[in-house]
Amino acid sequence: MQLNRNSAPKIKTIKEIALPAINKSNLSNDIPVFTINVGTQEVVKIQLVFKAGIWFQSQALEAFFTGQMLEEGSTKYTAAEIAEKLDDYGAFVHKKINRDNACIDIFTLNKHLTSVLTIVADMVKNPKFGEAELNRLLEQEKQEFIVRKQKVTYIAQKQFSALLFGENHPYGSSAKLEDYESITPALLKEFHQKYYGSKNCRIFISGKVNESTLNLVNKYFGEDDWGSNTLVKTLPVNANSSTNLKHFIPKENVLQSAIRMGKRSIGRNHPDYFALSVVTTLFGGYFGSRLMSNIREDKGYTYGIYAGIYPQIQDSSFIISSEVGADVAQKALDEIRFELKRLRTESVKEEELSLVKNYISGTFLRTLNGPFALGEVIKSLYEHGLPEDFYQQYLNQIHNVSPEDIKGIANQYLQEDQMIELVVGKK
Amino acid sequence: MIDYKKFTLSNGLTLLVHKDDSTPIVAVNVLYKVGSRNETPDKTGFAHLFEHLMFGGSVNIPSFDQPLEKAGGENNAFTNSDITNYYITLPKENLETAFWLESDRMLNLGFSKKSMDVQRQVVIEEFKQSYLNQPYGDVWLLLKPLAYKHHPYRWNTIGKEIKHIEDAKMEDVKAFYKKYYNPNNAILVVAGNIEAEEILALTEKWFGEIPAGKKIHDVLVQEPEQTESRFQEVYRDVPVDSLYKAYHMAAHGTKDYYIADLLSDILSNGNSSRLYRKLIKDEGIFSELDAYITGDFDPGLFVFSGKPADGISLEEADKRLVEELELISNELIPSFELQKVKNKLEASHIFSETSVLNNAINLAIAESLGDANTVNLEKEIYAKISAEEIQQIAQEIFQPKNASTLYYRSNQEKNATK
Numbered sequence: 001m002q003l004n005r006n007s008a009p010k011i012k013t014i015k016e017i018a019l020p021a022i023n024k025s026n027l028s029n030d031i032p033v034f035t036i037n038v039g040t041q042e043v044v045k046i047q048l049v050f051k052a053g054i055w056f057q058s059q060a061l062e063a064f065f066t067g068q069m070l071e072e073g074s075t076k077y078t079a080a081e082i083a084e085k086l087d088d089y090g091a092f093v094h095k096k097i098n099r100d101n102a103c104i105d106i107f108t109l110n111k112h113l114t115s116v117l118t119i120v121a122d123m124v125k126n127p128k129f130g131e132a133e134l135n136r137l138l139e140q141e142k143q144e145f146i147v148r149k150q151k152v153t154y155i156a157q158k159q160f161s162a163l164l165f166g167e168n169h170p171y172g173s174s175a176k177l178e179d180y181e182s183i184t185p186a187l188l189k190e191f192h193q194k195y196y197g198s199k200n201c202r203i204f205i206s207g208k209v210n211e212s213t214l215n216l217v218n219k220y221f222g223e224d225d226w227g228s229n230t231l232v233k234t235l236p237v238n239a240n241s242s243t244n245l246k247h248f249i250p251k252e253n254v255l256q257s258a259i260r261m262g263k264r265s266i267g268r269n270h271p272d273y274f275a276l277s278v279v280t281t282l283f284g285g286y287f288g289s290r291l292m293s294n295i296r297e298d299k300g301y302t303y304g305i306y307a308g309i310y311p312q313i314q315d316s317s318f319i320i321s322s323e324v325g326a327d328v329a330q331k332a333l334d335e336i337r338f339e340l341k342r343l344r345t346e347s348v349k350e351e352e353l354s355l356v357k358n359y360i361s362g363t364f365l366r367t368l369n370g371p372f373a374l375g376e377v378i379k380s381l382y383e384h385g386l387p388e389d390f391y392q393q394y395l396n397q398i399h400n401v402s403p404e405d406i407k408g409i410a411n412q413y414l415q416e417d418q419m420i421e422l423v424v425g426k427k
Numbered sequence: 428m429i430d431y432k433k434f435t436l437s438n439g440l441t442l443l444v445h446k447d448d449s450t451p452i453v454a455v456n457v458l459y460k461v462g463s464r465n466e467t468p469d470k471t472g473f474a475h476l477f478e479h480l481m482f483g484g485s486v487n488i489p490s491f492d493q494p495l496e497k498a499g500g501e502n503n504a505f506t507n508s509d510i511t512n513y514y515i516t517l518p519k520e521n522l523e524t525a526f527w528l529e530s531d532r533m534l535n536l537g538f539s540k541k542s543m544d545v546q547r548q549v550v551i552e553e554f555k556q557s558y559l560n561q562p563y564g565d566v567w568l569l570l571k572p573l574a575y576k577h578h579p580y581r582w583n584t585i586g587k588e589i590k591h592i593e594d595a596k597m598e599d600v601k602a603f604y605k606k607y608y609n610p611n612n613a614i615l616v617v618a619g620n621i622e623a624e625e626i627l628a629l630t631e632k633w634f635g636e637i638p639a640g641k642k643i644h645d646v647l648v649q650e651p652e653q654t655e656s657r658f659q660e661v662y663r664d665v666p667v668d669s670l671y672k673a674y675h676m677a678a679h680g681t682k683d684y685y686i687a688d689l690l691s692d693i694l695s696n697g698n699s700s701r702l703y704r705k706l707i708k709d710e711g712i713f714s715e716l717d718a719y720i721t722g723d724f725d726p727g728l729f730v731f732s733g734k735p736a737d738g739i740s741l742e743e744a745d746k747r748l749v750e751e752l753e754l755i756s757n758e759l760i761p762s763f764e765l766q767k768v769k770n771k772l773e774a775s776h777i778f779s780e781t782s783v784l785n786n787a788i789n790l791a792i793a794e795s796l797g798d799a800n801t802v803n804l805e806k807e808i809y810a811k812i813s814a815e816e817i818q819q820i821a822q823e824i825f826q827p828k829n830a831s832t833l834y835y836r837s838n839q840e841k842n843a844t845k
Contacts, residue, residue: 003632005487005531009523011498018451040449041777071698079708083698088767090774109774136711139736143714146666147734150562253664255555287501288492300548303556323556355497362499365518369452370781 014361015399017391019368022378025214027222029198034378035205035214039371042110044207046117046217047379048124051232052102052195055170055314059187060179065137066188066196067097070104072133075126079133082119091116093123099171100313101383102195107372110208113216121220125227127192129185142180152251153323156258156424163247163420164264164317166240171315197227202382206375239264239315247422257329257425261336262319263418267311268384274397275409280308282356282406283343283414284320290339291320299335301328313384318414326426333421340416347403357398364391429786429802431616432623433794436630438639439611443790443799444626445618447783453619454784455515455525457533458791460614461607462509463586464579464725465645472586475506476550476595477603481513483542485532498524506584509724510795516784519619523629530633533613536604543597550592554585562665563835566732573659574673574728574831578650609640614794618787650675650726656827660834667714668741671833672731672748674824679724680796685808686820687720687729692768693760693817694718694751699767702751711736712747724796729824741834752825759814772809 023035057063071093073079086093089112094105104124108116148154158174165172203221205213241264266273277285284291284307291305305322324332368374368391381390431445463474481504482491495502500517515525558564567583575581586592615634617626653675677683695702695718706712716733735744779785793801 003636005527005534008488008494008497009521009527011524012518012520014499014518014520038449039781040447041781043777043781080699080704083704084767087697087699087771088763090771092778107778109777133708136708139711140707140714143667143734143737147562150666152560255560256552286496288490288496296549297545300545300552303549303553323552323560325552325555355493358499359496359501362496362501362518365451365499366501366516369450369516369783372781 011358013358013399014365015395017364017368017395019377019388019391020374022388027203027218029222029225031198031201031203031222033203033205033214033217034382035209036371036374036378037209038374039207042208043371044108044110044113044205044209044213045372045375046106046108047204047375048104048106048221049202049204049379049383050102050196050200051100051234052191052200053098053100054173055100055234056195056232057191059182060173060175061183062187062191063102064097065134065183066191067095067102067104068137068141069129069134069188070095070123070127072137073128073130074122075128076122077119082123085119086116089116093120103379110213113213117216117220124196129189129192131185134183134185134188138180138183142177145175145177145180152254152256152258152424155249155251156260156321156422159247159249159424160260160262160319160420160422163242163422164239164262165315169237169239171239171312194228194230195232197229198225199229200227200232204375204379204382206378207371234314236314242420245418245420247420248427249422249424251425254326254425256323257326257423257427259322259324259329259332259336260319260422261333261419262317263420265309265316265318265413267316268386268390272409272413273309274394275401275405276413277309278353278356278360278398278401279343279406279409279414280318281360282348282352283307283339286356286359288355290342291336294339295322295324295332295335299328299331301325301332301335311384329423329425329427333423337416340410340414340419343410343414344407348406350403353401353403353406357401360398361395364395429780429790431790431799433799434627434630436610436635438635438637439609440630440634440637441614441794442627442630443614443616443794444621444623445616445786445790446621446623447618447786448620450619450783451519452516452783453519453522453525453617453621454787455517455522455529456616456618456784456787456791457513457529458614458616458795459511459608460612460795461511462507463582463584464508464647465607466579466582468579468582468587469591470595470599471582471591472550472584473595473599473603474511475584475586476546476592477600478504478506478511478513479546479550480538480542480600481532481536483539483546484537486535486537488528488531489537491528491532494524495528500524508580508584510792512788512791514784514788519621522619522621526629526633529615530637533608533610533634534637536608538597538601540597543600547592547595550585551589554589554592558583558585563663563669566669566671566833566835569659569661570671570673570730570831570833573657573833574675575650577648578725579647580650580723580725580727605640606643610634610637611639612643614791616787616791616794618783618790647725653829653831656829657831658834659832660836662836662838664839665835665837666839667734668837669835670731670733670735670741670744670748671835672745673831674729674829676720676727676729676824678726679722680801682808683820684720685805686812686816687824689768689772689809689812690755690817690821690824691718691720691729692772693764694755696768697771701755702748705751706747710747712739712744716748741836745832752821756818756821756825759818762814765812765814765817769809769812773806776806
């Protein structure tokens with residue numbers, strides 16, 4: 001039979017998502033635990049999450065260095081011993097200190113779980129905050145910071161957060177070189193005392209999990225209360241977006257300029273979120289998006305350009321970002337505005353719309369792929385206060401979005417003359 | 428353990444199928460055995476530019492990305508010195524879309540002028556973004572020609588200079604495709620919740636009729652042994668000095684390669700590794716320091732890159748690093764230290780095996796080096812390495828005459844540290 005290469009094989013639209021069962025329980029001291037048992041390898045990831053992110057700090061870098069110092073020595077172990085033992089067990093501990101939370105991720109082979117938890121529990125509950133270790137770490141991080149702040153991308157990212165939320169807002173603030181001078185062991189100790197406690201902790205476990213996993217986690221983190229007894233509350237902070245819409249930070253001798261454009265937006269629990277995510281994906285959320293097709297694939301101004309909603313727990317933003325040839329920065333900005341306007345004024349063709357919906361559905365499957373990715377997903381659902389069937393709802397909703405909805409949503413949320421614009425480099 | 432079945436089509440295409448029933452996603456990986464080492468010195472950056480053109484549409488399918496995105500799929504590709512690798516992940520239900528797309532661009536590419544013009548520009552922007560507009564971005568553009576004087580590894584995959592990319596012509600591109608993009612020069616790996624027979628049938632259906640190309644016999648100039656230490660220093664507009672050292676080492680897949688890999692782990696993988704503990708944490712000589720191997724198919728490089736801590740000169744830092752290399756060359760490493768890195772390596776392998784795409788790519792690379800099953804044998808190879816072998820390889824590699832050293836100096840240091 002002659003093969004017909006001109007027409008695509010039949011495809012199936014993904015309409016259902018099977019999320020493995022999420023098991024919720026409490027440790028003896030009431031720390032909530034969410035487990036998901038998946039995967040074929042004998043490995044497990046345990047995530048301890050504390051409300052101990054930038055949101056809660058009283059001065060810059062406090063949350064970051066408190067988290068980083070956990071591995072630099074505890075009551076029972078020196079920094080060198082912690083490093084040596086974790087390496088010997090082949091375990092990894094990642095400390096992710098973000099704007100909202102501090103998250104300690106532990107990856108280990110199941111056969112070493114007991115040994116690894118013995119060390120990590122002491123690190124988390126009884127860190128030493130030694131002065132010599134802190135000073136060394138400060139020197140290391142300071143140098144990295146000095147290098148980082150040379151990059152147009154880094155400058156743009158920091159400055160744009162400040163423009164969206166105000167530089168005193170936890171989502172808009174960023175560290176300066178002199179802030180490294182005011183970090184002391186006493187300050188970090190106090191922050192740790194206040195925020196790293198059982199009352200302020202949630203645990204997410206994914207991978208090959210069984211009853212003994214839970215028993216061990218209970219033994220090391222659940223038997224008694226530890227840390228502060230006060231419940232941590234997230235206090236609201238007012239965000240102040242810049243009222244001046246156009247910003248330019250000149251930088252000499254650059255070949256490319258960093259571009260950011262965007263505004264504050266709605267989060268994942270807003271009823272319009274699903275439709276808006278279809279619009280932003282179509283606009284700049286995948287390789288074949290309007291922005292990529294125009295600015296990279298047609299004009300060749302950039303290696304990549306992206307747009308999307310960045311949902312954080314307390315607030316969200318819509319951001320377009322790219323690095324473009326310094327001589328075409330203004331042309332790229334004009335094209336971005338042209339594409340934004342087109343969303344509001346031209347009806348999208350059914351074919352492009354269905355492609356985007358299918359693409360998003362496939363992305364969900366990828367997001368839910370593999371034991372560790374699934375752990376991330378349940379953590380994020382819980383932290384954002386979203387229901388377990390969020391992705392199924394999402395999937396159902398996006399398939400109902402019409403070309404008319406796209407125009408309406410774009411008019412409501414993506415007006416090009418309301419966007420804040422920032423260029424770092426040349427214009 | 429990554430189980431797989433291997434088939435060879437009559438046109439020479441190698442097919443590997445790996446079953447993993449824990450995921451709704453299928454990974455489809457196509458590796459072409461061509462990289463920047465196959466380029467000529469006056470036309471560098473070609474293999475990578477070509478990777479971009481592979482997305483510009485094929486004879487029967489005007490757009491590669493759109494139909495894939497419509498099937499809920501995603502794709503990307505990378506080029507290095509030795510190979511060009513394309514991969515797709517998509518829902519299992521729509522697997523055939525990947526076969527349709529990949530086979531058509533292997534059969535015949537579209538070669539539109541528009542795609543050529545635009546991708547040339549996109550690659551130039553990529554060149555700027557990754558190599559020229561970043562602090563320390565041009566390090567590899569300096570280090571490779573310092574370490575290699577003859578082998579094609581002396582230029583980078585992105586190309587020696589932007590001009591080579593600007594000058595690329597359609598006829599060169601077509602000749603390149605004709606020579607290298609053939610089933611007999613490719614390896615297809617499919618991994619996911621699938622059956623080998625079903626995949627073999629699909630492969631016969633879509634790839635079976637693609638004619639084989641001429642057998643390729645590129646003779647690559649091999650690098651003669653380095654007989655004298657090499658040194659270069661540059662001044663750049665960066666805030667902090669940086670030190671780079673590259674030593675020649677064995678080719679990927681050889682016994683000595685695995686020993687060198689373990690040696691690099693002892694020196695700098697993990698917070699308890701020697702260089703991290705001693706030179707960063709205890710002595711504060713460096714603020715960052717890494718040791719790693721390039722993993723090239725022909726003899727590659729054992730590389731150190733580090734930034735001296737504030738107040739430490741490049742010369743002092745270099746001297747202290749070399750002392751550590753002498754130490755590991757002169758003294759047997761304690762058995763617990765060796766066991767520790769082996770444990771860590773074994774765990775990393777198991778973690779990496781949780782990704783179906785990683786498994787597909789690793790199988791393809793191992794097969795292109797000669798035998799996919801190496802991915803399953805490596806554990807045993809590493810386990811058997813002795814302290815004596817490590818010492819011997821350290822002695823061979825870390826000879827002063829085998830070193831290429833680059834001092835990357837800041838011309839603004841005084842301002843930045845204030």
